Amino acid sequence: MLDANQQKVKELIAYCAELIAYCAKCSQEGEALEIAQVVFKTNLNLLSSTLFSKDLVDPFSNAKVELKDVICGIMTEEGKPNLVDFFPILKKIDLQGIRHRTFIYFAQDELAKITGKEKSIEEVDVSRLPYLQCIIKETLRMHPPSQFLGPRKVERDVELCGYIIPKGSQVLVNVWEIGRDSTFWKDPLVFKLEKFWNSNLDVRVKDFELIPFGAERRMCPASSLALRMVPVMLGSLLNSFNWKLEGDNGPAELNMEERFGLTLAKVHPLRVIPSPR
Numbered sequence: 001m002l003d004a005n006q007q008k009v010k011e012l013i014a015y016c017a018e019l020i021a022y023c024a025k026c027s028q029e030g031e032a033l034e035i036a037q038v039v040f041k042t043n044l045n046l047l048s049s050t051l052f053s054k055d056l057v058d059p060f061s062n063a064k065v066e067l068k069d070v071i072c073g074i075m076t077e078e079g080k081p082n083l084v085d086f087f088p089i090l091k092k093i094d095l096q097g098i099r100h101r102t103f104i105y106f107a108q109d110e111l112a113k114i115t116g117k118e119k120s121i122e123e124v125d126v127s128r129l130p131y132l133q134c135i136i137k138e139t140l141r142m143h144p145p146s147q148f149l150g151p152r153k154v155e156r157d158v159e160l161c162g163y164i165i166p167k168g169s170q171v172l173v174n175v176w177e178i179g180r181d182s183t184f185w186k187d188p189l190v191f192k193l194e195k196f197w198n199s200n201l202d203v204r205v206k207d208f209e210l211i212p213f214g215a216e217r218r219m220c221p222a223s224s225l226a227l228r229m230v231p232v233m234l235g236s237l238l239n240s241f242n243w244k245l246e247g248d249n250g251p252a253e254l255n256m257e258e259r260f261g262l263t264l265a266k267v268h269p270l271r272v273i274p275s276p277r
């Protein structure tokens with residue numbers, strides 16, 4: 001018997017086939033696609049099939065999903081107050097050194113060896129794909145979808161790092177900042193998979209330097225599901241195609257500016273062109 005999460009991942013794999021078919025169409029036509037938009041459609045259909053037994057969007061339609069813009073707009077507005085005062089936006093970070101690029105090819109190489117080239121990833125493959133897991137952890141460290149946990153209300157006076165936080169205060173935990181704190185991370189502003197190579201660092205519960213899903217009682221209830229869905233989708237996309245940035249820019253010129261809101265998003269959505277492997 002499959003548990004609920006396994007059942008969902010099985011459905012996701014079927015939806016991934018549609019996603020890959022859409023990318024294959026773009027690949028044949030040499031057309032760029034906005035990766036967040038097409039992945040959003042897949043996730044939306046997965047969710048709507050669960051809730052309404054119906055797909056809400058056609059993965060082959062080029063139409064923008066307006067719901068995504070509405071959700072993003074709301075989250076940006078909701079997340080606005082005071083953030084800029086405390087966390088200056090880092091405008092340009094070079095996340096893509098030569099070593100990183102080399103590592104990315106190892107990812108693709110690992111996927112081809114373990115699952116066979118140009119195949120979708122199955123859930124059972126994920127535990128045998130350590131590079132892929134490093135990519136996901138390093139991405140969650142530098143770009144956690146939720147910048148803040150909270151707000152939480154302090155139940156009694158607490159002393160923290162020499163400061164008294166009075167009872168009744170509202171506190172936010174800045175996950176984004178923790179992921180970039182040099183006390184915990186070597187080269188915190190550089191995207192380097194080595195940070196997680198041969199490391200047992202767990203993105204859930206135990207290791208507080210990496211808490212993209214939160215921790216303890218209010219932790220994301222879907223963390224197990226998400227940790228199965230993300231590698232299946234990302235791995236399938238990487239294993240099925242080679243990817244190139246739209247335009248003449250190389251990865252080093254990629255603009256990683258982030259828009260701070262309830263969730264983090266790239267200011268300039270990633271547009272990439274798939275080509276056959």
Ligand code: HEM
Nearest residue numbers: 145146149150212213214215218219220221222223226230
């Ligand atoms: C990589 C993917 C995801 C990340 C990083 C993530 C992260 C988070 C975080 C940080 C929180 C707030 C925890 C806190 O305040 O302490 C949260 C809450 C929540 N997440 Fe996720 N999440 C992800 C995917 C999902 C998915 C796929 C679903 C649903 C299918 C989901 C459903 C929820 C719900 C319902 C809550 C509210 C829980 C509460 O308020 O008690 N999440 N998530």
